[in-house]
Amino acid sequence: MKVTEHIHALKIPFSLQVGPEKTLSRFVYAYLIYGEKIYLIDSGVSGSHRAIFDYVEETGRSPGDIDTLLFTHSHPDHIGGALAIKKETGCNTAAHKDAAAWIEDIDRQYRERPILNFYSLVEGSVAIERELRDGDSLDLGQGLTLKVFHTPGHSKGSVSFVLEPDMALFSGDAIPMAGGVPIYDEVLPSIASIRKLQKVKGLKVLMASWDEPHLGDSIYPLMEEGLNYFQNIHSIVLKESADFPASDVTTLGARVLSSLGLPETALIPIVIRSLEAHLKVAGHTDLLQV
Numbered sequence: 001m002k003v004t005e006h007i008h009a010l011k012i013p014f015s016l017q018v019g020p021e022k023t024l025s026r027f028v029y030a031y032l033i034y035g036e037k038i039y040l041i042d043s044g045v046s047g048s049h050r051a052i053f054d055y056v057e058e059t060g061r062s063p064g065d066i067d068t069l070l071f072t073h074s075h076p077d078h079i080g081g082a083l084a085i086k087k088e089t090g091c092n093t094a095a096h097k098d099a100a101a102w103i104e105d106i107d108r109q110y111r112e113r114p115i116l117n118f119y120s121l122v123e124g125s126v127a128i129e130r131e132l133r134d135g136d137s138l139d140l141g142q143g144l145t146l147k148v149f150h151t152p153g154h155s156k157g158s159v160s161f162v163l164e165p166d167m168a169l170f171s172g173d174a175i176p177m178a179g180g181v182p183i184y185d186e187v188l189p190s191i192a193s194i195r196k197l198q199k200v201k202g203l204k205v206l207m208a209s210w211d212e213p214h215l216g217d218s219i220y221p222l223m224e225e226g227l228n229y230f231q232n233i234h235s236i237v238l239k240e241s242a243d244f245p246a247s248d249v250t251t252l253g254a255r256v257l258s259s260l261g262l263p264e265t266a267l268i269p270i271v272i273r274s275l276e277a278h279l280k281v282a283g284h285t286d287l288l289q290v
């Protein structure tokens, strides 16, 4: 789907296994920036190279035009298709240094952040050739500039990008969707990262990895909703842990998900990890005032 003059969005469905016979249907977006060359933001899950290459060809370009694959972060649904894309196009790869270790060594990522069907989502490890730093400005040619913002919290090495002159924000998983399953490593850095993105003036498009592209007036209110969602989850975690102080984190997690109206099947280790992140800052009642 064409989003702006230079940006195309590709929605990639996948299944997250959450139990021996239970899966959650999810999707992730990969984004293509078309200039003289093509810049691909995230690679979807294993096998996504086919859909990406088909799309590139349908739009009159060639997969060989893909110059660089830029990662918003290291999670399976963002890096899973990278190996085939790298092999078939010879493109460059770029990520923040704090994301590189898990992209370059997927076995390490699996050990440190296990997901049941990890190896069906991620094809293999890929070397990172260019380190992305906060404040970097990448010249993509034809008057296009991609600015890099380090936006940790969802993961340590998460980055967001702003493409000028389209004024399009690629936020990866840095801004949670209100009502979505909580998945992040740290709460206060997540909030600081959203505030950093709110300060970017004149945004016209918001492209998160787990939501449809948003254009126009809804962008800044959506960031505010993301902030409020963190606070809402935090308040529920504090209330449930005060009401049931002897609960272990799994029992607490079940109550929190139920209060949020989320299915019990979402109570997987990476979600429990998010709730533990709230417990680490339990000394603060109002996270938005910290």
Ligand SMILES: [Zn+2]
Residues within 6 Å of the ligand: 073, 075, 154, 173
């Ligand atoms: Zn992620």
